[in-house]
Amino acid sequence: MSDMFSIGANAIQQYRHSLTTVSNNIANLNTEGYSRQVSNVSESAPVEKGNIFLGTGARLEGVVRSYDQFTEGSLRNSNSDLETQQPQVKYANRIIDLMGSQTAGLSSALDQFFASAAELSTDPASVTTRGGFLRDADVLASRFRELAGGLSAIDKETRAELNKQVATMNTLTEQMALVNKQLARKSTAQKQPPGLLDQRDAILRDMSAVTRVHVTEQASGQVSVRLGSSGGTPLVEPTGATMLGIEFSESDPGRIDLIANPYGDPEVTSTVSSGALGGLMSLRSQTLTPAMDSFDRL
Numbered sequence: 001m002s003d004m005f006s007i008g009a010n011a012i013q014q015y016r017h018s019l020t021t022v023s024n025n026i027a028n029l030n031t032e033g034y035s036r037q038v039s040n041v042s043e044s045a046p047v048e049k050g051n052i053f054l055g056t057g058a059r060l061e062g063v064v065r066s067y068d069q070f071t072e073g074s075l076r077n078s079n080s081d082l083e084t085q086q087p088q089v090k091y092a093n094r095i096i097d098l099m100g101s102q103t104a105g106l107s108s109a110l111d112q113f114f115a116s117a118a119e120l121s122t123d124p125a126s127v128t129t130r131g132g133f134l135r136d137a138d139v140l141a142s143r144f145r146e147l148a149g150g151l152s153a154i155d156k157e158t159r160a161e162l163n164k165q166v167a168t169m170n171t172l173t174e175q176m177a178l179v180n181k182q183l184a185r186k187s188t189a190q191k192q193p194p195g196l197l198d199q200r201d202a203i204l205r206d207m208s209a210v211t212r213v214h215v216t217e218q219a220s221g222q223v224s225v226r227l228g229s230s231g232g233t234p235l236v237e238p239t240g241a242t243m244l245g246i247e248f249s250e251s252d253p254g255r256i257d258l259i260a261n262p263y264g265d266p267e268v269t270s271t272v273s274s275g276a277l278g279g280l281m282s283l284r285s286q287t288l289t290p291a292m293d294s295f296d297r298l
Helices: 002-029 069-100 107-122 129-183 194-210 275-297
Strands: 035-043 048-051 052-054 056-066 213-217 224-229 234-237 244-248 256-260
Touching: 002 035, 002 056, 035 224, 052 107, 069 129, 069 194, 069 213, 069 275, 107 129, 107 194, 129 234, 129 244, 129 275, 194 224, 194 256, 194 275, 256 275
Parallel strands: none
Antiparallel strands: 035 056, 048 052, 213 224, 224 234, 244 256
């Protein structure tokens, strides 16, 4: 009877722990980055009584996250692809609005300038016609100055945004290195606090928003992070993190070099093509720089 009572009491404890886990899941329903947790219960070792084995109930193995590594990796890649489009759409639309505007664009001013020139050619002695031509020429020159100022402003904003994204990545890599140190205290991921693993994955998702990253998870839950692909520049290792810097070419505005370890042994990193950082680089090389070059030729 005592065995029956002890098994029943132990079962009540297991159900209590499971209900606590469910309550925690409900309480964190709207918590950003929280992963649903599950109580893992397994059979306790039976005891031998003569020629038979009697069950001794169940035991709580631990509380683990409902987590799929493949799904998490796909989410990070999709996040990178989405963030790639944001700066391209934002700044490309500004360039289009700037160049095609009826009030600030060149088309209407050029049409009016050549119309005034044609009218002046028919009566060069007319003071009124000469005045109108000079007025329209001044309007055209003013439009050129406004467009040059607008393109220059976009150039400065994108440079500032690139510096901001690099600073964000450096902050995230430092945070990831600190999380790796905490994860090193346990030998397996199953023994890690679920909240710490949630924090790790939230940082990785934020990193993927800046640029695509390749993540390798170790048995302890620690991660190694590389830039872009498995052969990319190491950003985070279990032993520490690598800082990034950025260099702009004054002679070629479309050329941007991402530098690893800029304050030690600097090295140009592998190509960045996705995330907010990749989107900004693509915008400058494929849209902004050609627009500025065409405007300068005009």
